Structure formats: structure tokens, C-alpha cells
Amino acid sequence: AQKITQTQPGMFVQEKEAVTLDCTYDTSDPSYGLFWYKQPSSGEMIFLIYQGSYDQQNATEGRYSLNFQKARKSANLVISASQLGDSAMYFCAMREGLTNAGKSTFGDGTTLTVKP
Amino acid sequence: DVKVTQSSRYLVKRTGEKVFLECVQDMDHENMFWYRQDPGLGLRLIYFSYDVKMKEKGDIPEGYSVSREKKERFSLILESASTNQTSMYLCASSPPRGTGYTFGSGTRLTVV
Numbered sequence: 001a002q003k004i005t006q007t008q009p010g011m012f013v014q015e016k017e018a019v020t021l022d023c024t025y026d027t028s029d030p031s032y033g034l035f036w037y038k039q040p041s042s043g044e045m046i047f048l049i050y051q052g053s054y055d056q057q058n059a060t061e062g063r064y065s066l067n068f069q070k071a072r073k074s075a076n077l078v079i080s081a082s083q084l085g086d087s088a089m090y091f092c093a094m095r096e097g098l099t100n101a102g103k104s105t106f107g108d109g110t111t112l113t114v115k116p
Numbered sequence: 117d118v119k120v121t122q123s124s125r126y127l128v129k130r131t132g133e134k135v136f137l138e139c140v141q142d143m144d145h146e147n148m149f150w151y152r153q154d155p156g157l158g159l160r161l162i163y164f165s166y167d168v169k170m171k172e173k174g175d176i177p178e179g180y181s182v183s184r185e186k187k188e189r190f191s192l193i194l195e196s197a198s199t200n201q202t203s204m205y206l207c208a209s210s211p212p213r214g215t216g217y218t219f220g221s222g223t224r225l226t227v228v
Contacts, residue, residue, distance in 0.1 A: 035216050043224075045206060047216025091159070103149065103174065104217065106159040 003027065004092050004107035011112050013082045020067070021077040021110050023092030034075040035093040035104060036066065038086075045091070051075060079112075087114045119143050122207050122220035129227050135194040137223050139207030147210045148190035149217065150174075150182065152203040159206065165190055166212070197227045 005024045013019035025034065036048045051059045051066045059066040067076040079086055089111050093104040123138035141148065149164040151174075161174030163182040171182050179201060183191045190209075194201055204224050208217035 033215075037216065037219075042221075043204065044221045045208070045217070045219035047218065050215040103147075103161060103164050103172075105161075106151075108156070108158040 003105045004094055006092055006107035006110050008110045009108075011110055013079075013112065013114055015084060015114055015116050016081055018078060018080045019082055019112065021079070021090050021092075021112065023075045023077065023107060025073050025075060025092075025094045027073075027094065027096050029096045031097055033095040034066065034068070035095070036064070036075075036077045037091045037093065037106075038088045039091065039109070040088040048090075049077070082114045084114050084116060087112060120207060120209055120218050120220040122205075122223050124223050125221060127223055127225045129194075129197050129225065131197060131199060131227055133194075133197045133227075135197045135225070135227075137192040137194075137205055137207075137225070139190045139192070139209075139220055140188050141190075141209040141218070142188065143209060143211075143218065144187065145209035145218075146187070146212045148184065149208045149210075150180075150190065150192045151206045151208065152176070153206055153222075154203050162192065162205075199227050201225065202227045 032053045034051045038046045049061045065078045089109045091109045092107040095104045120141045150162040151159040165184045181193045207220040
């Protein structure tokens with residue numbers, strides 16, 4: 001079974017608008033972490049934001065926020081005030097447990113295109 | 117300000133060659149990882165290491181081996197390169213139970 005599902009292969013957003021990228025996950029471990037990464041066309045993966053399974057509040061990092069709905073097992077990324085430089089592929093990832101040396105499982109990614 | 121360095125950005129090798137992909141990090145991270153990225157298949161974990169001389173198989177270890185003799189260096193070895201190992205290889209590191217990975221810029225390997 002797929003542990004991380006990103007159902008949107010591609011998304012378009014107008015510059016300066018907000019956009020939500022969907023991610024659902026599957027785990028029976030009560031301890032886990034959820035991550036979002038950005039991969040521009042240059043190829044380097046950039047860590048954006050982290051949410052722990054026990055965190056009470058949704059994570060935020062600048063224009064990025066993670067909409068964490070534990071009961072639904074979803075961890076959507078919200079990008080506010082989109083910029084042309086946000087055009088990239090975005091990956092959701094999950095790390096299960098606290099003692100597994102931090103290995104993560106990645107979703108297939110969503111390509112975001114920001115229109116001027 | 118480079119933190120994870122992969123030795124080559126592009127590499128072309130012949131079938132049957134032994135190939136070494138090197139990764140060095142300067143953040144004193146315990147954990148290091150090798151992923152390969154293929155269109156439509158996302159990122160798949162090949163091997164990872166949580167300490168010097170320690171290694172664990174990931175999801176697709178067949179045809180690969182790794183070496184971690186020093187904390188900062190994690191090498192991926194293709195014992196006998198094959199065309200189906202043509203891919204983008206990404207190295208990453210993280211502290212234990214840390215937050216996100218820090219990735220290198222990737223090595224695009226072509227096996228002909």
C-alpha cells in the first residue's frame with residue numbers, strides 16, 4: 001500500500017494567490033513526522049516544512065503552512081501569495097517512528113506552475 | 117555555503133563498469149541516505165546509514181552497495197553498472213530524529 005499519496009500530478013496558480021497541495025499518508029505508528037520538499041528545475045531538493053505527529057499546532061514557515069488533519073491522515077501544504085519562483089515540483093514525505101534512523105518515504109510529487 | 121556535496125553532477129559510464137558515487141556532508145549529521153529518482157516512480161531509498169560503518173538496505177538495494185568509513189562521507193557503489201541504473205541519484209543527510217533532510221545537488225548517471 002502506498003504510504004504517501006499525492007493526487008495532484010500538476011497544479012496551476014495565479015501569481016499572488018494561495019494554493020493548496022494535497023498529501024495523504026498511511027501509517028499505524030503513533031509517532032511519525034511529515035515533511036514537504038521543493039525541487040526546482042535545477043534538481044536540488046529543498047526542505048520546506050516539518051510537522052510532528054504529536055504537534056498540537058499546524059507548522060508554519062514564512063509563506064508555507066502545513067494543514068495537518070490527523071484523523072483524516074492528511075498533511076496539505078499551503079503556499080500563500082504565490083511567486084513565480086515557487087514553480088517547482090513539491091514532494092510530501094513521511095518518517096515513521098522515532099528510532100528508525102530517520103528514513104523517509106516520499107510521494108510521487110506535484111508539479112506547481114505559477115502563472116504571471 | 118554548500119553542506120552536502122556530491123562529487124559529480126553528470127556521469128556517463130559503460131555497462132559493466134564499477135561506479136562510485138561520492139557524497140560528503142559538513143554538518144556532522146549521523147544519518148545519510150542514497151535515493152534514486154526516476155520519472156513516474158518518485159524517490160526510492162537505496163541504502164542508508166545511521167552511524168559510521170553502519171548501513172541498512174532501503175527499498176531497492178539490488179545491484180548497489182555502500183561504504184561509510186567516516187562520518188562525513190557516504191559512498192554508493194554500483195558493482196557492475198547496467199542500463200537500468202541510469203537515473204538521478206540523490207544523497208541526503210539529517211541529524212537523528214531531526215527535521216528535514218539536507219540534499220546534495222544530485223548526480224545524473226547515464227549507463228550506456
